[in-house]
Amino acid sequence: MSLIPIASLSQGTYIDENALQPAQVNTYWNWQDVHRADQYLYHLEGLRDRNSTSEERAQFIRNELANLGLRAATQNYTFTASSGLLSGVNAYAIMASPRTPSSEAMVISATWRSEVGKEPYNLRGISIVLALAAFLKNYSLWAKDIIFVIGDGYLDGMQAWLNAYHGTIPPNLETSLLEYTSGVIWTALNIDYSGHSFSHLGVFFEGLNGRLPNQDLINSVRLISHYTGGVPFIVYDHLEPNDFPDRWQTTSILANAPDFIRQSPQLQDFEYRAKNIVRHINYQARGKPSGAHGLYHKFRIDAITLFAVPATGPHGFLALGRIVESALRTTNNLLERLHASFFFYLFTSPGTFMKIGKFLPSAVLVSAAMMISGLGDWVNAGWLHEAVTENDREEAAAGGPSSKIQGKKMVRWRMRRRPLLRPIFTVLGTHVMGLLAFNLMRSPIFVENHLAASLLLFGALTILPFVFASLPDRTPEVAPFSLLLKSFNLCLASIVISTTSLLNFSLAAILAITLAVPLMYSSCSRSSPPRIVSLAKYVTYSFLAWGWLFLRDEVKQAIWNWEVLGIWFAPFICIVYGPLVTQAGVVSLQP
Amino acid sequence: MHWLQHLSRHCLLLLACLSALTLAIPQEERVSNFFGRHTGTSGHTNNWAVLVCASRYWFNYRHMANALGMYRTVKRLGIPDSNIILMLADDTACNARNQFPGSVYAKAGRHLDLYGDNIEVDYRGYEVTVENFIRLLTGRVDPSVPRSKRLLTDDRSNIFVYMTGHGGNEFLKFQDNEEISAFDIADAFEQMWQKKRYNEILFMIDTCQANTMYSQFYSPNILATGSSEIGENSYSHENDNDIGVSVIDSYTHFVLEFMEGINKTSQVSMQDLFSSYDPVKIRSHPGVRSDLFQRPLESALITDFFGGVSQAEIFPVIEDADTTTQHIIRVSSPDHVVPPDPVSPQAHNGQDFDKANATAVMPQKDAVALDVRWRDIRKWTSIVIVGFLVGWVSLVR
Numbered sequence: 005m006s007l008i009p010i011a012s013l014s015q016g017t018y019i020d021e022n023a024l025q026p027a028q029v030n031t032y033w034n035w036q037d038v039h040r041a042d043q044y045l046y047h048l049e050g051l052r053d054r055n056s057t058s059e060e061r062a063q064f065i066r067n068e069l070a071n072l073g074l075r076a077a078t079q080n081y082t083f084t085a086s087s088g089l090l091s092g093v094n095a096y097a098i099m100a101s102p103r104t105p106s107s108e109a110m111v112i113s114a115t116w117r118s119e120v121g122k123e124p125y126n127l128r129g130i131s132i133v134l135a136l137a138a139f140l141k142n143y144s145l146w147a148k149d150i151i152f153v154i155g156d157g158y159l160d161g162m163q164a165w166l167n168a169y170h171g172t173i174p175p176n177l178e179t180s181l182l183e184y185t186s187g188v189i190w191t192a193l194n195i196d197y198s199g200h201s202f203s204h205l206g207v208f209f210e211g212l213n214g215r216l217p218n219q220d221l222i223n224s225v226r227l228i229s230h231y232t233g234g235v236p237f238i239v240y241d242h243l244e245p246n247d248f249p250d251r252w253q254t255t256s257i258l259a260n261a262p263d264f265i266r267q268s269p270q271l272q273d274f275e276y277r278a279k280n281i282v283r284h285i286n287y288q289a290r291g292k293p294s295g296a297h298g299l300y301h302k303f304r305i306d307a308i309t310l311f312a313v314p315a316t317g318p319h320g321f322l323a324l325g326r327i328v329e330s331a332l333r334t335t336n337n338l339l340e341r342l343h344a345s346f347f348f349y350l351f352t353s354p355g356t357f358m359k360i361g362k363f364l365p366s367a368v369l370v371s372a373a374m375m376i377s378g379l380g381d382w383v384n385a386g387w388l389h390e391a392v393t394e395n396d397r398e399e400a401a402a403g404g405p406s407s408k409i410q411g412k413k414m415v416r417w418r419m420r421r422r423p424l425l426r427p428i429f430t431v432l433g434t435h436v437m438g439l440l441a442f443n444l445m446r447s448p449i450f451v452e453n454h455l456a457a458s459l460l461l462f463g464a465l466t467i468l469p470f471v472f473a474s475l476p477d478r479t480p481e482v483a484p485f486s487l488l489l490k491s492f493n494l495c496l497a498s499i500v501i502s503t504t505s506l507l508n509f510s511l512a513a514i515l516a517i518t519l520a521v522p523l524m525y526s527s528c529s530r531s532s533p534p535r536i537v538s539l540a541k542y543v544t545y546s547f548l549a550w551g552w553l554f555l556r557d558e559v560k561q562a563i564w565n566w567e568v569l570g571i572w573f574a575p576f577i578c579i580v581y582g583p584l585v586t587q588a589g590v591v592s593l594q595p
Numbered sequence: 596m597h598w599l600q601h602l603s604r605h606c607l608l609l610l611a612c613l614s615a616l617t618l619a620i621p622q623e624e625r626v627s628n629f630f631g632r633h634t635g636t637s638g639h640t641n642n643w644a645v646l647v648c649a650s651r652y653w654f655n656y657r658h659m660a661n662a663l664g665m666y667r668t669v670k671r672l673g674i675p676d677s678n679i680i681l682m683l684a685d686d687t688a689c690n691a692r693n694q695f696p697g698s699v700y701a702k703a704g705r706h707l708d709l710y711g712d713n714i715e716v717d718y719r720g721y722e723v724t725v726e727n728f729i730r731l732l733t734g735r736v737d738p739s740v741p742r743s744k745r746l747l748t749d750d751r752s753n754i755f756v757y758m759t760g761h762g763g764n765e766f767l768k769f770q771d772n773e774e775i776s777a778f779d780i781a782d783a784f785e786q787m788w789q790k791k792r793y794n795e796i797l798f799m800i801d802t803c804q805a806n807t808m809y810s811q812f813y814s815p816n817i818l819a820t821g822s823s824e825i826g827e828n829s830y831s832h833e834n835d836n837d838i839g840v841s842v843i844d845s846y847t848h849f850v851l852e853f854m855e856g857i858n859k860t861s862q863v864s865m866q867d868l869f870s871s872y873d874p875v876k877i878r879s880h881p882g883v884r885s886d887l888f889q890r891p892l893e894s895a896l897i898t899d900f901f902g903g904v905s906q907a908e909i910f911p912v913i914e915d916a917d918t919t920t921q922h923i924i925r926v927s928s929p930d931h932v933v934p935p936d937p938v939s940p941q942a943h944n945g946q947d948f949d950k951a952n953a954t955a956v957m958p959q960k961d962a963v964a965l966d967v968r969w970r971d972i973r974k975w976t977s978i979v980i981v982g983f984l985v986g987w988v989s990l991v992r
Contacts, residue, residue: 023654029839103691147691333839336692339652 008363009277011270014356017223020344026224026334027231033139033325041128041135041321044068048127058156061116062093065134065154069097072138074152081164081179085567086446087560092156094165097137098186099152102144109149110335111192111305112136112328115296117158120208120241121314123198128312130154132195132321136328147336149186155296162194162296163569170303176567191221191335191342192307193328194297199314205229205327206241206311208294209351210287211301213572214508218306218342219349219357224334225308225327226354233319233327239280239351240294241313245272277352284350288510290562291571299569306342348509364505370516371501377524378494385483385491388418421482427489430469430590431496434583437468441550442578446563454560458553465582466546469590486594490526493587497523500580511576519584522548526588538593545589549582639794640751642903644669644679647728649760649769651685651720656840657831659687660701661759661801661847663709668854669755673903680731680746682718684760684770694837701843701851703835717744725775732756732783734792750791755799755900759847762802764825765810781811788814795888797865797900801846803828806882818865818888818895822846823879830878845877857897865900866892911962 007013019026047068051061062078069076076097083090100106114129137152155161167173168182169189196208207225209217229237238244265271287294293301295309312324348360441461444450450457497519505512522545553559562574646669648662666681688699688710699710718727730736731746748754761768765777780798787793798819800808805821812819822829822844831841832848843851853871857863869892872881885892896902 023652025654025840028834028836030836101691103696143694144696145692145694337653337839 008350008358008366009274009281009352011273011277011352011356013362014277014352014358017219017226017355017357019220019223019227021220021338021342022344023337023339024220024224024334025337026227027330029232029330029333031232031326031329032143033136033322033329035322037135037139037325038321040138041131041325044131044134045127048130052125052127058091058093058116062095062154062156065095065130066097068134069095069137069152072097072141074099074137074141075184077183079165079168079179079182081161081168081177083160083164083568084176084178085564086448086451087564090157090160090568092161092164094153094155094161096151096153096165096182096184098184099137099141099146099150100186101146101149104147105187106149107187108147109151109186109189110332111151111153111189111300111307112195112332113153113155113162113192113296114195114197115155115158115162118196118198119158120196120295120311121198123314126196126198128197128199128321129195132197132324132328135321136325139325140329140332145333145336148190148338150332151186151189159293159296159299160568163299166299166303174570189300189303189305190338192297192300192305193225193331193335194295194307194309195312195324195328196295196309197312197324199312201315201317201320202312202324203236203315203317203319204238204241204243204313205233205235205324206238206313207354208240208297208309208311210284210292210294211298211307212293212569213291214288214510215298215301216288216347216349217297217301217308218345218347220342220345221306221308221335222351223345225310225331228330228334229327232330233323235319235323235327237354238313239354240283241311242276242279242283243313244353245269245276280352281350285510285513288508289514289573291508291511291573292565293569302570304341350509360509363509367505367509367512367516368502370520371498371505371512374494374501374520374523375498378491378498381487381491381494382422385422385487386419388420422488423482423485424488426485427492430489431492431583431587433471434469434586434590435579437465437586438579438583441465441582442575445553445559445574445578446567451560451563454556455554458556458559462546462550462553465550465586466543469586470593484594486591489587489594490523490591493526493584493591494523497584500584511573515581518548519581522585523588526591541592542589545585545592549585549589552577638751638906639753639899640906641748642669642674642678642753642755642900643746643748644674644755644901645682645731645746645757646679647682647723647756647758647760648684649682649723649758649767649775651770653685653687653690653692654840655685655761656687656699656838657701657843658759658761659683659685660699660709660843662757663699663714664701664843664847664851665757666714667707667709668851669901672854672857672898672901673859674755674901675903676715677743678903679715680717680744681715682723682728683716684720684723686719692839694839700835700838701848703833703842705835705837715743721770723770725769725773725779728769728775729779729783732792733786734790746792748787748792751794752792753795753797753900754793755797757799757801758808759801759844762800762804762808764804765807767800767802767808777808777811780808781813784812784817785814788816795899799850801829801844805829805846806884809882809884812884812887815887816889817884818892818900819884820869821882822877824882827879846879846881849873849877854897854901857901859898859902861896861898863897864893865895865897868897 047064048061051064056064066076066078074097076095079094079096081092081094098109112133114126114133116126116130117124118126118129133152133154137150140146140150153162153165155165164177164179165182167177168179169185171181173179173181207222209222211217226237229235236244293299295311297307297309300307310324310327312319346357346359350358350363352358444457444461450461497515501512501515501519504515526545559574562571562577565571566574644665646662646665648658650658662681662683666679669679670676687693688697695705697710698705698708700707701709718731731744734746736745746754758767766774768774784793784796784798787796793816795816795818798809798812798817799821800819801822802808803823804825804827805823807825808821809817809819823846830845832843832845834840835842849872850868853868869881869883874880883892888895
């Protein structure tokens with residue numbers, strides 16, 4: 005896994021879809037349009053300074069869009085989560101394609117808040133969307149409808165709008181269906197421009213539950229950014245080492261290293277790539293979208309956020325407008341959904357990426373090792389050997405039914421029963437326990453008194469498994485419970501890791517690290533350790549499994565993410581990860 | 596005034612002699628003199644063009660532009676719309692993404708609208724299929740198909756077949772869902788030959804690995820040329836940044852550029868066109884296949900295929916058994932759906948062909964030689980007479 009950032013393992017990006025034809029058009033966005041964006045910005049700053057309500061802001065935006073002659077409307081929404089109500093108002097407008105039936109659409113969106121930069125409000129992003137609406141409607145070459153959406157809040161507004169658009173309103177969302185709709189949305193660009201000016205254009209692409217947009221979209225925008233906008237394109241807001249050598253020195257973790265290490269371009273490059281991957285894993289493993297674009301992926305819409313990396317210059321509305329105009333011309337060329345390029349990839353730098361085939365083995369190998377070791381335990385549990393000679397062991401290792409028969413006759417290998425009921429109950433029991441815990445965590449009582457509740461819950465989750473670890477069975481005719489449980493535990497974990505690795509590599513990689521080590525070392529040296537030691541081990545495992553309960557904000561955020569956005573991370577940890585580690589703990593408890 | 600009377604009498608006599616000489620030339624030779632400026636070459640009497648753009652979608656704009664560029668050229672050089680079968684698999688001119696609706700341009704800067712007001716697309720959109728193309732060539736069309744969608748050729752037709760699209764080793768993709776193979780086209784041409792549907796064919800193709808497409812031809816009188824070798828791509832020539840896509844392919848661009856210098860009376864030969872190919876500029880290696888073609892390329896004029904310049908057919912007066920049979924064959928009109936005779940094809944092959952072709956061409960060649968001699972004699976006679984008259988007049992004075 006630590007090899008992933010090595011440059012030579014990555015390959016260059018390329019455009020796979022013929023229809024896209026990126027960066028091949030003249031753009032007509034000019035200073036007049038920039039001026040218009042500045043005027044919108046002036047009004048929006050006024051709204052911000054007056055502490056205006058969501059309703060006022062949305063109304064202002066709706067009116068401006070309607071003044072352009074577009075079909076514009078607002079949408080009120082209220083989410084009910086265990087942490088409270090959350091409501092807001094979105095504004096949107098639809099520009100009908102001049103010459104086609106409105107069966108397909110592309111979206112340009114911006115949200116009121118921004119969470120990446122220092123500025124909390126994405127005013128410039130909204131201004132440029134409004135100015136683009138005014139600009140784009142002057143052209144008749146749009147083969148798809150263009151939808152302009154200004155979402156309230158950071159993610160909630162966009163989530164409400166998308167659900168309403170697609171008619172998939174969950175029970176905890178209160179909103180009406182949209183007044184105006186268009187066709188199927190194929191691509192979406194979300195603009196996050198909160199700073200004053202920008203030096204680089206960063207791309208954020210991770211979506212809900214680790215879904216990624218088609219790589220063609222990112223690659224196209226990268227080319228457009230370079231050739232049409234003249235803006236360097238980066239992944240996230242990570243500047244490349246050679247972009248700003250002086251600034252790099254201060255941010256690098258190698259800053260205090262000796263000169264020859266600090267100056268080494270290979271190491272700098274490695275650090276840069278590793279940084280990108282860690283950021284990616286951080287978003288993807290938690291299933292957290294890295295911006296409002298991530299909410300689109302659920303509806304099979306390829307979307308990215310363009311983040312204007314704050315700086316004192318040199319770029320502004322002019323460059324960004326051109327890039328968006330050209331990007332829309334590109335997505336306008338699409339004849340079918342983006343499908344040609346990769347959906348599973350790791351961006352190590354803006355121009356290089358890793359295919360799934362290159363990084364997947366790192367997690368799958370760990371999972372395979374766990375599976376083999378689990379099966380090994382299962383076989384071991386079936387046999388008891390007494391006074392083994394060198395010769396016998398070889399024959400036993402040769403395996404197969406013939407050696408079994410031989411073993412009975414000649415060697416002191418004896419079969420023993422493997423009672424399955426208890427381990428199975430333990431496994432099921434811990435997972436049910438996790439499910440109960442998860443439901444408990446969503447109750448308002450838990451939310452209100454977090455510390456007390458989590459202490460209680462932690463205690464319960466630690467003590468309950470003792471039920472499963474009742475009397476040790478010491479008869480030699482029966483396989484030890486702990487060995488069987490360990491075998492089950494390892495096989496289950498291996499299956500979980502290998503299946504997740506296909507859906508969400510980052511999560512699988514994290515699991516491979518956090519599960520493999522504790523699970524492999526959970527048992528069970530021959531000489532039974534003192535009771536205290538095994539108890540201490542058990543408590544450690546319990547902390548590994550449920551200790552995160554005390555991270556109040558994290559838990560709250562994860563629960564909110566599940567309830568509002570439908571991110572599987574919280575239930576996954578409660579129902580899969582926690583119980584698996586608890587099972588390992590139970591194994592360690594057994595003598 | 597006596598000598599003047601004499602002079603006028605002499606002049607009259609002279610004119611009478613001259614007119615008698617002229618009258619002595621057979622009618623058909625005079626006609627052949629008139630039309631036969633380029634005879635001794637092709638022997639065709641009508642020109643046809645089949646222009647195929649096989650790929651659809653907006654980003655294949657350039658293929659439509661290729662075919663339309665050829666359309667403009669053959670039309671300019673005199674092939675009428677009734678003799679051009681234009682197949683366009685998509686309508687880029689009216690694509691919603693086209694910033695210039697109703698127009699197709701083949702050059703950045705957009706100086707010349709290839710779509711214009713006067714264009715006749717015979718097969719369009721989903722009508723452009725492999726089946727329709729082969730039916731068109733071989734004439735096996737449904738009786739309901741209008742004449743404008745048929746290739747109404749005969750054994751004196753020179754056909755220019757131009758194809759463009761996305762292709763590969765021995766195939767060309769039609770419509771993104773089917774392919775025509777080099778064998779299909781070769782067999783279609785053979786069938787055409789057996790059914791006497793052509794005199795000569797110029798096959799030109801612009802696609803990736805284009806030269807493989809004519810590798811399977813085995814019928815006579817086919818001249819073939821393609822844009823790129825096996826394993827080689829054909830590239831587009833340039834983009835127009837307002838249209839937003841490539842507007843023409845490199846090979847076609849340079850062929851068309853060469854064609855712009857040709858007019859109906861040009862004597863430029865196919866060899867000149869082939870010599871103008873520049874692999875560096877085209878960015879692929881165009882190929883030519885002339886082993887089936889029975890004339891030297893130097894004497895095959897561009898206008899034999901691209902132009903509507905044709906000869907009237909002259910039947911020699913000599914009652915030759917061979918030519919009589921030929922008459923009869925020609926009478927059976929080719930636009931009827933004639934089911935192929937399972938027995939006869941063999942008879943038309945090989946030797947038979949040579950004989951028929953020879954008889955068709957040879958008498959004309961003789962007539963031409965005779966005609967040239969006659970012209971010479973007349974010329975020298977009149978010079979001598981005029982010289983005599985001038986000398987006589989001056990002597991009398």
